[in-house]
Amino acid sequence: MTAVEQTKVPTSHRFLDEAGDPTFFKKGRILAVGEPGVSLAFSLGMVKFNGDLQPIRAGIRRLQDEIAEDDYLNTIASVAKRVSGGGFYFHATDDSPEVRERMFRFIQSLDCSLEMVVARKIPALFAKKHHHKDSEFYADLLSHLIKNKLKLGQRLVLNIAARGVSTRNMNLELALSKAHERFRKKWSAGEIQSSVVFNVQTPRTEPLLCVADYLCWSVQRVFERGEMRHYEFIREKVSLAVDLYDTAKYEGSGNYYTRERPLTAQNKLSPLLP
Incomplete structure (x- = not known):
């Protein structure tokens, strides 16, 4: 591809955040999945915004400023x-109901979509x-979100919420390499x-990650608690949710x-059997 041709390749942004946690064990290698503070699944979601990103960023910043000054x-x-600590930003897990309402109503007005991969925590699978x-758990989920985007003919910028290692x-x-492997199988x-x-990035440097956080949180609540209220409010924004390890439903x-x-x-997950 020549330099001139490369300049014609469109750039497309996606915004990614996780929900739940990847914890399986507590001290002494004792299984902790499903205990208070430890989720039944770990999930990763990718949000696409249609249209100019700058007005959406500006809208989130205005809303954050309003809350900080209210x-x-x-x-x-x-x-x-x-x-x-440096400025208010939205974080669904910690936000109060009053704050969440403002953000959910803002998200409802957006032209955006979420694709999410939900991975049940299965200890034997985590080991094998x-x-x-x-980190490998995270990379594997990310590869599933990337693989089908490799045919788009774009420069795909994945803006990802920072998560340690x-x-x-x-x-x-590693995630990209796994995505290429999965792509070549099809x-x-x-x-x-x-x-x-x-x-x-972080939500302070990239406000659009706050939308990914809220959408992922809403889907995760369905799997963790069977809670439908928030998901139903933004359901049209969820273009795809994959229950990755629900082997009983793989057919079709x-x-x-x-x-x-x-x-x-x-879709609420059941606690692991002892």
Whole structure:
């Protein structure tokens, strides 16, 4: 490809965040999945915005400033802590119901979509497939989100919420390598038309990550608690949710959920058997 041709390749941005946690064990190698503070699944989601990103960023920043300056909301401990720590930003897990409502209504107005991979925590699979490493678990999920984007013919910029070792360059490159492997199982290597660039950020530096955080949180609550309220409010934004290890529904892609086939309270995961 010549330099002139390269300049014609369109750039497309995606925004990624996780939900849940990758913890399997507590001290003494005792299984902790499903205990208070330890999720039943670990998930990774990717958001695409249609249209100019700058007005959306500006809108989120305005909303954050409003909350930081609101004398009813800025005394809430979670708000005050972030304000004093460098500036308020949205974080669904810690935000109060009043704060969440403002962000959810803003998200409802956006033209955006979420693709999410939900991985049930299966200890034997974590050992065999991910070698008991959180970073490999993360890389594997990320590869599933990347693989189908390699045919788009774009320079794909993945803006990823920082997560320690998991989002270090070496591990992100591992995810890309896994994505290429998965791609070649379905298509030929010559059909790979996209390049992928990783851009690790925080919600303070990239407000659009807050949208990914909220959407992922809403889907995760369905799987963890069977809670439908927030998911139903933003359901049209969830273009795809994959229950990656629901082997009982693999036939006919029954583990894939779309706008036409949405999640229900029956998608709530059961605790692991002892």
